[in-house]
Amino acid sequence: MRKKIRSILITGGAGFIGSAFVRLAVAKGCKVIVVDNLTYAGDLKRLATVRNKIAFCKADIADKAKINSIFKKFRPSIVVNFAA
Numbered sequence: 001m002r003k004k005i006r007s008i009l010i011t012g013g014a015g016f017i018g019s020a021f022v023r024l025a026v027a028k029g030c031k032v033i034v035v036d037n038l039t040y041a042g043d044l045k046r047l048a049t050v051r052n053k054i055a056f057c058k059a060d061i062a063d064k065a066k067i068n069s070i071f072k073k074f075r076p077s078i079v080v081n082f083a084a
Contacts, residue, residue, distance in 0.1 A: 012082030019046035
């Protein structure tokens with residue numbers, strides 16, 4: 001039996017490929033949490049069409065304390081990594 005996915009945490013979700021996945025997940029009705037450090041590749045403009053339907057956290061995935069706090073707050077069902 002399949003478990004229902006409550007929420008997806010997507011790292012690198014403001015990048016080119018990550019943002020396409022975010023838009024697809026939102027269109028499928030998923031609750032989405034985007035984690036991106038907004039460096040050279042990340043651009044929030046790519047998420048403009050879904051901005052009010054997602055949670056966004058600016059964070060570096062190497063920042064263990066910040067990532068732990070995001071997991072504690074949102075408790076995602078799965079993680080999809082597009083961060084470099």
